[in-house]
Amino acid sequence: MMKGLKKWRLLSLLAVLTVFLAGCGQQELSTLLPAGQVGKDQFKLLMLASGIMLLVIIVVVVIYVLALIRFGRKKRGEDFIPEQTEGSQKLELIWTIIPIILITILAVPTVYYTYKLGDVKAMEEVDDDGNAKHLVVDVTAKLYWWEFGYPDLGIVTAQELVVPTDEKVYFNLKAADVKHSFWIPAVGGKLDTNVENLNKFYLTFDQESKDLKDGVFYGKCAELCGPSHSLMDFKVKTLPRDDFNTWVKNMKATADKTEVANADGEEVFKSSCIGCHANSGVGDSGAQGPNLAAFGDRNRVAGFIEHDKEHLKEWIKNPQKLKPGNKMPSFEDQLSDQEIDDLAEYLLGLSVEQ
Amino acid sequence: MSSVAQKRSFGAAFWDWMTTVDHKKIGILYLIGGGFFFVLGGIEAMLIRIQLLQPNNDFVSAGLYNDLITMHGTTMIFLAAMPILFGFMNYIMPLQIGARDVAFPFINSLGFWMFFFGGLFLNISWFLGQVPDAGWTSYASLSIASPGHGIDFYAIGLQIAGGGTLMAGINFLVTIINMRAPGMTYMRMPLFTWTTFVASAMILFAFPPLTVGLFFLTFDRMFGANFFDHTMGGNTIIWEHIFWIFGHPEVYILILPAFGIFSEIFPIFSRKRLFGYPAMVFATVLIGFLGFMVWAHHMFTVGLGPTANAIFAVATMAIAVPTGVKIFNWLLTIWGGSIRVTTPMLYALGFIPSFVMGGVTGVMQGAAPLDYQLHDSYFIVAHFHYVIVGGVVLAILGGLHLYWPKMFGTMLNEALGKITFIFFFVGFHCTFLIQHWLGFWGMPRRVWTYMDGQGWNTANVISSVGALLMAIGVIVLVINIIMTVAKNERIGNDPWGDGRTLEWAIPSPPPFYNFTATPLVRGLDTVWIEKSEGNMTGLTPAEPITDIHMPNGSIIPFLMTFGLFVAGFGAMFHQETSWGLPVLIFGLAWTFVAMAARSLKDDLGFHVTKEQIQRDVDNASKGGRI
Numbered sequence: 001m002m003k004g005l006k007k008w009r010l011l012s013l014l015a016v017l018t019v020f021l022a023g024c025g026q027q028e029l030s031t032l033l034p035a036g037q038v039g040k041d042q043f044k045l046l047m048l049a050s051g052i053m054l055l056v057i058i059v060v061v062v063i064y065v066l067a068l069i070r071f072g073r074k075k076r077g078e079d080f081i082p083e084q085t086e087g088s089q090k091l092e093l094i095w096t097i098i099p100i101i102l103i104t105i106l107a108v109p110t111v112y113y114t115y116k117l118g119d120v121k122a123m124e125e126v127d128d129d130g131n132a133k134h135l136v137v138d139v140t141a142k143l144y145w146w147e148f149g150y151p152d153l154g155i156v157t158a159q160e161l162v163v164p165t166d167e168k169v170y171f172n173l174k175a176a177d178v179k180h181s182f183w184i185p186a187v188g189g190k191l192d193t194n195v196e197n198l199n200k201f202y203l204t205f206d207q208e209s210k211d212l213k214d215g216v217f218y219g220k221c222a223e224l225c226g227p228s229h230s231l232m233d234f235k236v237k238t239l240p241r242d243d244f245n246t247w248v249k250n251m252k253a254t255a256d257k258t259e260v261a262n263a264d265g266e267e268v269f270k271s272s273c274i275g276c277h278a279n280s281g282v283g284d285s286g287a288q289g290p291n292l293a294a295f296g297d298r299n300r301v302a303g304f305i306e307h308d309k310e311h312l313k314e315w316i317k318n319p320q321k322l323k324p325g326n327k328m329p330s331f332e333d334q335l336s337d338q339e340i341d342d343l344a345e346y347l348l349g350l351s352v353e354q
Numbered sequence: 355m356s357s358v359a360q361k362r363s364f365g366a367a368f369w370d371w372m373t374t375v376d377h378k379k380i381g382i383l384y385l386i387g388g389g390f391f392f393v394l395g396g397i398e399a400m401l402i403r404i405q406l407l408q409p410n411n412d413f414v415s416a417g418l419y420n421d422l423i424t425m426h427g428t429t430m431i432f433l434a435a436m437p438i439l440f441g442f443m444n445y446i447m448p449l450q451i452g453a454r455d456v457a458f459p460f461i462n463s464l465g466f467w468m469f470f471f472g473g474l475f476l477n478i479s480w481f482l483g484q485v486p487d488a489g490w491t492s493y494a495s496l497s498i499a500s501p502g503h504g505i506d507f508y509a510i511g512l513q514i515a516g517g518g519t520l521m522a523g524i525n526f527l528v529t530i531i532n533m534r535a536p537g538m539t540y541m542r543m544p545l546f547t548w549t550t551f552v553a554s555a556m557i558l559f560a561f562p563p564l565t566v567g568l569f570f571l572t573f574d575r576m577f578g579a580n581f582f583d584h585t586m587g588g589n590t591i592i593w594e595h596i597f598w599i600f601g602h603p604e605v606y607i608l609i610l611p612a613f614g615i616f617s618e619i620f621p622i623f624s625r626k627r628l629f630g631y632p633a634m635v636f637a638t639v640l641i642g643f644l645g646f647m648v649w650a651h652h653m654f655t656v657g658l659g660p661t662a663n664a665i666f667a668v669a670t671m672a673i674a675v676p677t678g679v680k681i682f683n684w685l686l687t688i689w690g691g692s693i694r695v696t697t698p699m700l701y702a703l704g705f706i707p708s709f710v711m712g713g714v715t716g717v718m719q720g721a722a723p724l725d726y727q728l729h730d731s732y733f734i735v736a737h738f739h740y741v742i743v744g745g746v747v748l749a750i751l752g753g754l755h756l757y758w759p760k761m762f763g764t765m766l767n768e769a770l771g772k773i774t775f776i777f778f779f780v781g782f783h784c785t786f787l788i789q790h791w792l793g794f795w796g797m798p799r800r801v802w803t804y805m806d807g808q809g810w811n812t813a814n815v816i817s818s819v820g821a822l823l824m825a826i827g828v829i830v831l832v833i834n835i836i837m838t839v840a841k842n843e844r845i846g847n848d849p850w851g852d853g854r855t856l857e858w859a860i861p862s863p864p865p866f867y868n869f870t871a872t873p874l875v876r877g878l879d880t881v882w883i884e885k886s887e888g889n890m891t892g893l894t895p896a897e898p899i900t901d902i903h904m905p906n907g908s909i910i911p912f913l914m915t916f917g918l919f920v921a922g923f924g925a926m927f928h929q930e931t932s933w934g935l936p937v938l939i940f941g942l943a944w945t946f947v948a949m950a951a952r953s954l955k956d957d958l959g960f961h962v963t964k965e966q967i968q969r970d971v972d973n974a975s976k977g978g979r980i
Contacts, residue, residue: 025791025794025795025796025809026795026808026809029795029796029808029809030794030795030796030809031727031793031794031795031796032794032795039727041723042723042724042726042727045721045723045724046718046724046727049717049718049721049724050718053714053715053717053718056678056710056714057707057710057711057714060681060682060685060706060707060710061707063682063685063689064685064703064706064707067685067688067689067693068688068693068703071624071688071689071690071691071692071693072692072693072695073625073692073693073694076692077692080625080692081625081692082624082625082626082690082691082692083626083690084626084627084882085626085627085629085686085690086627086629086630086631087629087630087631087632087633087683087686088629088630088686091630091682091686092630092633092679092682092683095678095679095682096675096678096679099674099675099678099679100675103671103672103674103675103717106671106717106721107667107668107671109721110664110667110668110671110720110721110722110723110724111664111667111668113722113723114660114663114664114667114722114723115660115664116723117660117723117726118659118660118663119660173657175495177495177499178495178496178499179493179495179496179590181655181730183730183796183798185727185731185795185796186796188726188727189655189723189724189725189726189727189729190655190726190727190729190730191655191657191726192655192656192657194590194591194656194657195495195584195590196584196589196590196591197591197657199657200657218796218808220796220798221798222655222729222730222731222798222799223493223730224420224488224489224493224496224799224800225496226420226496226499227415227416227417227419227420227802228416228802229420229798229800229801229802230416230798230800230801230802230803230804231802231803233805304805324415324416324417325416325417
């Protein structure tokens with residue numbers, strides 16, 4: 001009976017907490033509205049931890065307020081000398097043991113989830129034909145953009161991660177220059193991209209991104225990496241498996257795509273941009289600049305600027321002004337206005353989704 | 355050297371402060387130096403909050419913003435919080451244990467000047483326009499890649515200041531071990547002395563790793579070593595380990611003395627001895643110990659693997675137990691007492707809920723999988739400000755009001771003190787509470803600006819307004835200090851009326867030799883015991899008045915440090931200028947000459963005669979000042 005009552009109390013506390021915590025925040029970005037198993041597990045842990053911690057705060061504040069109300073000097077008289085209590089073994093034992101119990105309650109799921117979320121054994125698994133069983137994405141963080149390679153599929157993209165829903169997606173993370181950290185708040189916790197080794201983890205995407213405000217989840221760089229650290233955003237598009245397969249097929253087709261939105265722009269691209277940027281999604285990671293194969297489908301220019309012709313032209317003209325410290329030179333003086341205009345039109349026409 | 359009060363010229367007074375080896379004067383120097391850097395760090399914080407007031411703001415540039423966050427963090431931790439606490443330790447701890455000075459007065463002075471010149475060195479970077487910009491943690495891949503001399507300023511400046519800290523720590527340790535008055539057993543030491551002791555022991559073990567790390571960093575940047583360059587076989591994660599093996603204990607080096615100050619405030623203003631004293635001592639030592647075991651919880655997302663993460667997660671959570679014991683013991687100290695809400699007590703009372711909130715979010719981050727979401731987000735910013743401001747800064751402000759009368763013989767204005775508290779406290783919660791949610795909503799820390807439409811705008815406005823309130827609180831405090839100094843109303847030995855430890859039984863400010871006769875300690879809260887047994891002086895001498903041996907002042911610590919300061923510039927510019935190398939050699943030679951002078955010249959100090967002391971005592975009994 002007592003136990004049932006306590007459970008009920010805890011549950012209602014957690015319910016209140018959920019409302020309290022999840023009240024605000026945006027679906028494409030908030031850790032409080034998790035859209036995948038990893039994020040959900042972390043959210044469960046957050047609820048449990050907040051519940052316990054709120055309980056502690058409440059107990060402390062209640063004792064504290066009672067003490068203040070009851071033992072004010074005005075109430076007890078200027079000359080009152082309280083008893084000089086040395087301590088109480090019983091009480092001190094209580095507030096040693098109770099925290100240990102509370103921490104054990106938190107520690108058990110912590111250890112469980114640490115191993116669960118760190119389990120990447122399935123990454124190497126192959127089926128009978130030798131094909132990888134699970135989707136593996138190589139993430140390379142660079143100043144200040146993200147490259148996403150799909151080694152088993154032979155394609156590569158940048159700034160916008162495209163993944164299938166409802167299955168584990170495994171990630172290989174590394175940094176090409178300085179340390180960054182890969183974080184998609186709404187989907188699951190972050191992992192650093194180090195310069196000297198590969199980090200591995202997985203995420204699950206349960207929700208299709210097309211219903212979100214911008215049609216994408218927001219991704220962030222969480223580790224200070226230089227002046228434009230705060231502008232090192234990326235976006236995540238989640239598709240049902242069939243649509244994802246179509247996307248992969250289309251990406252593979254970008255290698256021999258003949259029809260372009262602006263042929264003059266393509267010429268400009270070939271003479272000025274192709275040294276750093278690829279316009280074909282087929283290939284390996286390791287390019288100097290972001291792969292622009294599906295640029296027209298993206299949500300933002302450079303990860304954070306509005307995706308339209310004017311902003312794209314502004315970016316090409318002077319990327320240093322918008323994203324200080326990035327590696328792209330400014331083309332204001334190298335290309336004529338007409339050339340930039342053609343180039344922008346060409347780039348915005350690079351699409352695999354239409 | 356004499357205790358006879360005399361009017362002196364400004365020059366003589368200035369010389370006196372430059373050469374002093376008196377722990378009390380050095381304590382005040384630490385307070386002034388730390389206070390200066392605190393204001394500097396505060397201004398940097400305000401600029402940060404102005405920049406984040408609205409999305410896409412361009413009040414400061416991206417590069418300058420990173421300079422600001424780096425210098426704000428570095429300044430507040432190394433040049434403000436720690437030195438101010440050292441100020442209290444220096445001034446109060448020897449008085450609490452009935453000592454006449456610290457064990458090594460010369461080294462004490464050297465430690466101060468090294469902190470001060472190290473801080474100066476760091477901040478001169480602003481004038482050269484090459485400011486540290488890799489965050490206060492200076493993670494290696496970024497700090498190695500950082501152009502200009504910013505990171506060199508960081509590495510050399512902190513090396514000099516860190517040396518000073520290490521000296522201060524060793525000095526306090528030896529003082530507490532060796533210089534306690536008769537009867538002052540370990541289990542009779544006031545809690546502030548205990549926390550000074552444990553914090554000093556932590557300094558002893560935590561600062562050498564920092565020294566090594568900074569040494570590696572300096573050599574990588576200046577002499578082409580490859581400790582952290584992964585393309586040459588180095589490893590940047592090593593820096594993270596080294597930094598946090600120092601950096602995690604560092605936060606306990608800050609918070610333990612803060613706990614000590616609160617453990618003094620609660621009993622005084624509740625008129626009740628500290629509840630569970632032995633448990634408090636044990637908890638302090640345990641926190642000090644565990645502080646070294648958990649550094650990797652700053653690195654859960656580095657990719658150490660689930661086993662390391664699980665071990666460090668559980669170890670981290672364990673710290674909550676001794677900390678919880680402390681909180682409840684404080685609560686039981688005021689429970690059943692006679693609570694008088696003075697300004698220091700207000701800070702102590704404000705501390706409990708604030709720090710508990712900071713502590714529990716620490717446990718939340720200790721849950722590694724949850725930390726994957728929280729790490730490097732604004733939640734972290736909120737957490738550590740709740741701990742550092744809600745714990746350390748409140749202790750500093752409370753301690754300042756508590757000990758000001760003892761240090762300067764005048765009382766800070768209580769009404770203004772309470773106004774400061776209200777502005778600061780409200781501003782503090784307003785600034786940082788909302789940042790927990792900013793973290794939940796996906797805002798990473800150390801962002802120069804943010805895009806509109808991510809739901810962060812209002813919260814950032816609230817946060818910036820709170821920072822303004824805190825600034826107003828600090829300004830009121832400065833006004834209070836100026837007014838108090840100008841009015842100069844003298845007060846007695848025990849201005850709060852319920853002083854319990856030795857420092858409250860001697861004049862305010864104490865004579866330079868502290869105690870006319872070494873006191874006899876008969877239990878915890880010595881002065882309280884003496885008073886409750888009818889001895890209204892609060893002191894029983896352990897010996898008759900005798901001649902006292904005191905050290906002479908010396909300019910050598912200042913000169914030694916100045917040499918290091920000069921050598922720092924030489925080291926920094928030795929590659930691109932022709933004068934760099936000569937200056938480096940000259941600076942080091944200067945330091946070595948000063949050291950030699952110290953070694954070769956016998957300085958035996960001087961004696962204060964017992965007649966002189968007797969005159970002071972008689973004078974004091976007639977109402978005069980010692």
